[in-house]
Amino acid sequence: MDPTLLTTPLDAWHRSLGARMVPFAGYAMPVQYDFTGTMAERCRGGVLSEHLHCRAKAALFDVSHMGQAMLEGPGAAAALERLVPGDIIGLKPGRQRYTLLTNAQGGIVDDLMVANLGDDRLFLVVNASRKHVDFPLIAAALPPGVTLRPLPDRALLALQGPAAASILDGPKSFMGVATMPVEGIECMVSRSGYTGEDGFEISVPATEAETLANRLLAHDEVIPAGLGARDSLRLEAGLCLYGNDLDETTTPIEAGLTWVIGKRRKMDWDFPGGSVIRDQLDNGAPRLRVGIRPDGRTPARAGTVVENAGIVTSGGFSPTLNTPIAMGYVGRAVAGDGTALILTVRGKALPATVVPVPFVPHRYAR
Amino acid sequence: MAKKNADRRYTKDHEWIDLDGDIATIGITDHAQEQLGDIVHVELPDLERIVAANEACSVVESVKAASDVYAPLAGTVVEINETIVEDPAIVNNDAEGEGWFFKIELDDTDTFEELMDEDAYEEYLETL
Structure with a gap:
């Protein structure tokens, strides 16, 4: 190796x-x-x-391999809010939240977890493939007294x-x-x-x-x-993989992650790409992430073209359901559950259907 | 790998071939199934399909990826193993036996002898 x-x-x-x-x-x-x-x-x-x-x-x-870091100092939560659409100031001690770093075009720079450990300390977990992007981006946006300390x-x-x-x-x-x-x-x-x-x-x-x-x-x-x-x-579980299902050209609305935008953040839209994301929320995104169930047993892998509609971004075989499953982006007009799609796998047309995600229900503790 | 069949031949694409008269039985090697991991789907060629040597004519899908299976020699597909379509795990469990893929009536049986024998295949595996 x-x-x-x-x-x-x-x-x-x-x-x-x-x-x-x-x-x-x-x-x-x-x-x-x-x-x-x-x-x-x-x-x-x-x-x-x-x-x-x-x-x-x-x-x-x-x-x-994932990137862990401590964001600490008075105003750490407010500082992070300048970069993400989530409500971080409202995140209570002892609670964690999934959020997104966005860019000026409304694209997703990374998805990450933010945990409030109390005493102005936020614990961050970011993707391995993105820490070299995320950490400098966050560090550059911090006011005096707030520091980002990677935890290698x-x-x-x-x-x-x-x-x-x-x-x-x-x-x-x-x-x-x-x-x-x-x-x-x-x-x-x-x-x-x-x-x-x-x-x-x-x-x-x-x-x-x-x-x-x-x-x-x-x-x-x-x-x-x-x-x-x-x-x-x-x-x-219908969860996104950064680099496959999310990237800098994908917006939270397209990705079906509208729920990450905090209610309070929808007043001011004061995060990178806020105006683009707001416009998509109001007027609809051109494409949407959907679950895709190919007919039969042939898996449709990432990169598979959805005829006249879009592309598969994650795909494989579901051991639980014993069928192929996939996620991808398709035009808004064909993103409704039950819509018939045609995938092209090895030059052959493979019929498929838009289905809700998750494919297997979540079983989180409540 | 135990000596299984002195008359068996192999390809660099990790297929094994047995010859009975002018009918060649083709499958993927135990090494191949181990590398692929859990096999979840197999696509076999149509019966009576005429195949050229080294023509991709079958697909094996594991949890990780799709791989082509090639016709090692030219001929006509005369039989396919439907049981591995119904239960692809047979290929993992018995790749060089019950997990065979298809049979070809060879155009020229002499071509069989040009393929690697077991010793040559084992040597080839060590170079990988």
Whole structure:
């Protein structure tokens, strides 16, 4: 493998568990595992079985490649609001919110999580592929006294699945956050994830990551799972992947993320691209993100053309539904549920239908 | 890889070929299925399709990606394995047996001998 790739603090741990490592966003990451020993008794390994295990019990994902940072100082929330459409000032201590960095054209620079840890401290988690863009962008917009401190010395683990809450006694409601010990190690924990299941994301000092991961794996319900399962889980949950479903030319309205715009922010529209986004909200966006269900069993992958309508941005096979599923952008006129589409796969017409997302209902803690 | 069939031949596209008279049975190798991961869909060629050597005539879709399967030799498709369309996991479980893809009546059986034997294929795998 390319020696210039970065590694996470769990690199050796993945390899010892039988991971197949692949390059992703500049990091060597596990795409799936070939389990042996105890883990093989829990799960066969491979994308399908890791995926199904997460939906049935619990799976542990290493997402340490993602960018973690602390935004701190008096007025930190107001400073971040200059860059995002979300209500950050109104975000209560102990709560997390999904938001977007936007550009002057209303495009999405990145999607990110913002957690209010109290005392003018906001904990941010951004995409691995975008941290080199996001961090300078945020840092440049800060008033004196507010600082952005990247946290490269922290790992990030996601424990996801219906058994997660029986393993970790964390924040009680979806999007709750707390600084608390997990398996005896002090962590920042949020009740959130990227699978549609109940679960937690756990920020832990890099030096303690392997100890924590092993202690979580000591629970019989848990297996490690790779990026392959993470991708098929988030697609079933209808969650966007930056770079596929979102980019600098996609607006929040087109992406179906209108709900991220805070009610108070709709008074002033004082965030980058606010006037463009407001116009789309009032008059309709030219295209919309939709769920797509191809007929039959042939998956339609990202990049598949939707005849006279648009393009598939994420697509694959749903292990839960045992059918192909996809998301993509189509013209507003054909974006209604039930609309028949024609995809072009390997030069052949593949009939498909616009369907609601998520494909698999979310099961978040309420 | 255990010695399974001294008469079996292989391609660099990771297909295996058995010959019985002038009928060649074609599948993907165990190495190929392992690299592909969980196979979720297979498209087979139409019966009686005339195929050229190295012509893409079948598709295997794993959870990760779609891959072509090639006709290793020229001929006519005379049989296809519908059971792997109904249950693609058979290809993962028994790629070099029950998971065969299709059979071709070869135009020229001499071409079979020009393909790699098991030792040559194993050597090839080590270069990857």
